[in-house]
Amino acid sequence: MPYTPSGFFCDRLIRERERRDGEGSLNKPLRFNGQDFNALRQECLQKKSLFEDDSFPATVESLGFKELGHKSNKVKNIVWKRPKEICENPQFIVGGASRTDICQGDLGDCWLLAAIACLTLNEKLLYRVVPQEQSLSESYAGIFHFQFWRYGDWVDVVIDDRIPTFNNQLVFTKSAERNEFWSALVEKAYAKLHGSYEALKGGNTTEAMEDFTGGVTEFYEMKEAPKELYKIMKKALARGSLMGCSIDSLVPARFETRTVTGLVKGHAYSVTAVEECKPSQHKESKTRLVRLRNPWGQVEWNGSWSDNSKEWATLSKTEKEKLQHQSAEDGEFWMSFEDFRKNYTKIEICNLTPDALEDDKIHKWTVSVNEGRWVRGCSAGGCRNYPDTFWTNPQYRLRLLEEDDDPEDNEVGCTFVVSLMQKNRRKERKMGANLYTIGFAIYEVPKEMHGNKQHMQKDFFLFNSSKARCKAYINLREVTQRFRLSPGEYVIVPSTYEPHQEGEFILRVFSEKRNTSEEIENRIEADHPVPAPASVGEESEEDQQFRTIFQEIAGDVSTGGRGKEEMEITANELKNVLNRVISKHKDLNTEGFSLESCRSMIALMDMDGTGRLNLQEFRHLWNKIKQWQGIFKHYDADQSGSINSYEMRNAVNDAGFRLNNQLYDIISMRYANESMNIDFDSFISCLVRLEAMFRAFQAFDQDGDGTIRLSVLEWLQLTMYA
Known part of the structure; x- marks a missing residue:
C-alpha cells in the first residue's frame, strides 16, 4: 500500500535521524515493533510470568492468510506450545549449532533453511543472528530475540517461544534432536519480520543469506x-x-x-x-x-x-577424516x-560486507547504500522502452575513484557490483503484492557535466546509450551484477520494467576500492520575478477588460467612500473575475478555478493581511497567471485541458522552481487525479502554493543559511493560511 505523503516523509526523516544516532547499526540494532528484549525479559522475570507476544500472537493470523488462513483445514488441529510442553529437558542449542539442526517441516521455506545451514558454518555470523546467552532453563521467561539485516538496518526481533505443533510434533522447522529448538525459533522470528509463516513460502536462498549478513549475492x-x-x-x-x-x-x-x-x-x-x-x-x-x-x-x-x-x-583414513566423511x-x-x-x-x-563481521580484516568491500522509491505518475518511469517517462526514475550519481590493484586479463578499470533490491513485497503478499520485474542501466556522465548534480533530462537518454546494464529485468527481490568500468562519473537509473509501478527499493554499490554513490537531488530554489505594474496607456484590451470587471465587482461591494484604486475583492469575487475571463479561452478546456484555489491566490498576494485583493495586488496575480497559463498550454499540446504528472516536472521547472524527487512525488500525489493528470486549476494551485511557501520561507530565513526555526504558532499560522 502506498504511504501518504506526510506519513512516508515523516517516517523517512525519523529513520534518517535514527541513523545519525547510530540506530540500525550492528551495535545498536533497531527494535522491531519497538520491543526491548532486555526490558521485557526483566519484567517477566520480576512478575514470574512467561512472555506472550501480542504483536505476533499464537493465532491463525500469525500462521497465514490463504493456505494457512482461517478457511484452511490445515490449521484446524494446530496447537501452539512452548518447548517445555513438547518434551522433557528442552534445550535452546544442544552440543553447538550445526547443519543437522535444521530439518524442513510442512512449510515451503527450504530456501530459508538452506541459508540457516550455511550460517552454521561460520560461528561469528551465526551468533550475529542468534545472540548467545539465551536459554530454556537459566533466566527463562518464554522470550527470545534474533537479529536480521533489513534494507540497510540491523533489526532486533523479539518473540515468545510458543511454536505451532500437530500431535505434539513441530509443524515447521525442527532439529534432528527432538529437544533442540533454536532453529524453530529463528524461523518464527523471521516469520514475524515478514508478517506470517505463510509469507515465507517460496523464495530464493540469497534472500535469507543477505538478511543474515547484509551481504550481496552474485x-x-x-x-x-x-x-x-x-x-x-x-x-x-x-x-x-x-x-x-x-x-x-x-x-x-x-x-x-x-x-x-x-x-x-x-x-x-x-x-x-x-x-x-x-x-x-x-x-x-x-x-x-x-x-x-x-x-x-x-x-x-x-x-x-x-x-x-x-x-x-x-581414500586413506586421514583423507576421510579431513573430509569428515x-x-x-x-x-x-x-x-x-x-x-x-x-x-x-x-x-x-x-x-559479506564489512558490517557483517566487525573484526574480520578479509572483507574489504566499500559499500554505498541509497534508499529510494518509485511513485506512480512521478518517478515510476519504467525501463528504457518508455523514453517519455524513463528519465523521471530516481537517478544516482556514481563516482569510481580508484582502479583495481590486480586487474584480470590486464584490463584496467574499477570493478564494482550493483545491487537493486525491492522492499517489503514479501510482507505485503497477503494484500496481493507480487515482486515487480526490476533492473537498472548505467550511463557515463560527459566530462563537462562532472560535479553537476542536476537530474538528467529526457534528451540525455534519447541521445546517449547506456554504458552498462543488468543482463535482464527479472521478478526477483534483488537484481545484482558485477561490472568493470574506467574511473569517472556515471548515472545509475533503477526502474521497474513497466511504468507506473509504485514501490520502495534500496540501491547498493559494492567495490574493493573507493566509490561514492548518491541520489541526484536538484538544489531546491525558486526564481521570483516581480512583474512590473503596467503603466497607463500600455494596457491591453484584456487588461482593460479586467480593470472594468474588477471595478464592477469591487464597486458593488465597496463601502466607506474608498476610491477606485482602493477597491478590494474577496476570494469568491476573485473566482468570478477569473472565471469570466478564463471562459473566453476556449483552448484551455477548463471548468475554471475553484473557491479553494482562489483563497490560496489571495493568501499569496495579500500583502496587508486583509484577506482581500486590491487592484494592484490583483494585477500582479494576473500577470503570474498569464505566465503560468503559457507554460500549461505548451505542455497541453493536445488541448485536453490537462498535462500528465511526468510533464509536470518540466512545467514546474519552466515556472522557475527547482525541486527534488521527494517534492515532485508530493506534487503528483497532491494535485494529480486518478489518471495521473493535472488540470489547469490544479496546476495554478500548485504553483501558487509553491510561490507562497518559498516566499514565506525566505522571509523567515533572515541569514540565508537555508534553515529556519518556527514556533508551533508560527508554523500553524503559515501553513493554515497558505
Whole structure:
C-alpha cells in the first residue's frame, strides 16, 4: 500500500535521524515493533510470568492468510506450545549449532533453511543472528530475540517461544534432536519480520543469506559459469561467503520431486564445503569435491562419492577424516565437482560486507547504500522502452575513484557490483503484492557535466546509450551484477520494467576500492520575478477588460467612500473575475478555478493581511497567471485541458522552481487525479502554493543559511493560511 505523503516523509526523516544516532547499526540494532528484549525479559522475570507476544500472537493470523488462513483445514488441529510442553529437558542449542539442526517441516521455506545451514558454518555470523546467552532453563521467561539485516538496518526481533505443533510434533522447522529448538525459533522470528509463516513460502536462498549478513549475492548459471568456478567457490568459502544452489524444474507439476540420482528439482541446497582429495589410484591428479546439504535432513545424492559409494574406499583414513566423511541419512553428501556442474543449474554466492563481521580484516568491500522509491505518475518511469517517462526514475550519481590493484586479463578499470533490491513485497503478499520485474542501466556522465548534480533530462537518454546494464529485468527481490568500468562519473537509473509501478527499493554499490554513490537531488530554489505594474496607456484590451470587471465587482461591494484604486475583492469575487475571463479561452478546456484555489491566490498576494485583493495586488496575480497559463498550454499540446504528472516536472521547472524527487512525488500525489493528470486549476494551485511557501520561507530565513526555526504558532499560522 502506498504511504501518504506526510506519513512516508515523516517516517523517512525519523529513520534518517535514527541513523545519525547510530540506530540500525550492528551495535545498536533497531527494535522491531519497538520491543526491548532486555526490558521485557526483566519484567517477566520480576512478575514470574512467561512472555506472550501480542504483536505476533499464537493465532491463525500469525500462521497465514490463504493456505494457512482461517478457511484452511490445515490449521484446524494446530496447537501452539512452548518447548517445555513438547518434551522433557528442552534445550535452546544442544552440543553447538550445526547443519543437522535444521530439518524442513510442512512449510515451503527450504530456501530459508538452506541459508540457516550455511550460517552454521561460520560461528561469528551465526551468533550475529542468534545472540548467545539465551536459554530454556537459566533466566527463562518464554522470550527470545534474533537479529536480521533489513534494507540497510540491523533489526532486533523479539518473540515468545510458543511454536505451532500437530500431535505434539513441530509443524515447521525442527532439529534432528527432538529437544533442540533454536532453529524453530529463528524461523518464527523471521516469520514475524515478514508478517506470517505463510509469507515465507517460496523464495530464493540469497534472500535469507543477505538478511543474515547484509551481504550481496552474485548468481551463476552453470551453463554460463566461468572456467574458474571451482576457485571462485573455494575462495568464497574461505572468506566466509554463504553459498546455495538449485536445479531448475522446467515443469511446474514436477516441482520439488526426487530424481533417480536422489537430487530434488526446484529445491534449495546449501554448499557446505569445497575440497580436493587424492585417491590412491590417481597418483598425480587430485579429485575436486563439493559437499552439499538437503534442508529436509534426508534424501541424498546416490551417485559417485555419495555416502556409501565405492570411491571412498580409495581414500586413506586421514583423507576421510579431513573430509569428515559419514555414512548417515542426514541430508548431507559429497559429489565430484564435475557431477555438481552437470546436475545443478545455478549457484548463488553471498559475499559479506564489512558490517557483517566487525573484526574480520578479509572483507574489504566499500559499500554505498541509497534508499529510494518509485511513485506512480512521478518517478515510476519504467525501463528504457518508455523514453517519455524513463528519465523521471530516481537517478544516482556514481563516482569510481580508484582502479583495481590486480586487474584480470590486464584490463584496467574499477570493478564494482550493483545491487537493486525491492522492499517489503514479501510482507505485503497477503494484500496481493507480487515482486515487480526490476533492473537498472548505467550511463557515463560527459566530462563537462562532472560535479553537476542536476537530474538528467529526457534528451540525455534519447541521445546517449547506456554504458552498462543488468543482463535482464527479472521478478526477483534483488537484481545484482558485477561490472568493470574506467574511473569517472556515471548515472545509475533503477526502474521497474513497466511504468507506473509504485514501490520502495534500496540501491547498493559494492567495490574493493573507493566509490561514492548518491541520489541526484536538484538544489531546491525558486526564481521570483516581480512583474512590473503596467503603466497607463500600455494596457491591453484584456487588461482593460479586467480593470472594468474588477471595478464592477469591487464597486458593488465597496463601502466607506474608498476610491477606485482602493477597491478590494474577496476570494469568491476573485473566482468570478477569473472565471469570466478564463471562459473566453476556449483552448484551455477548463471548468475554471475553484473557491479553494482562489483563497490560496489571495493568501499569496495579500500583502496587508486583509484577506482581500486590491487592484494592484490583483494585477500582479494576473500577470503570474498569464505566465503560468503559457507554460500549461505548451505542455497541453493536445488541448485536453490537462498535462500528465511526468510533464509536470518540466512545467514546474519552466515556472522557475527547482525541486527534488521527494517534492515532485508530493506534487503528483497532491494535485494529480486518478489518471495521473493535472488540470489547469490544479496546476495554478500548485504553483501558487509553491510561490507562497518559498516566499514565506525566505522571509523567515533572515541569514540565508537555508534553515529556519518556527514556533508551533508560527508554523500553524503559515501553513493554515497558505
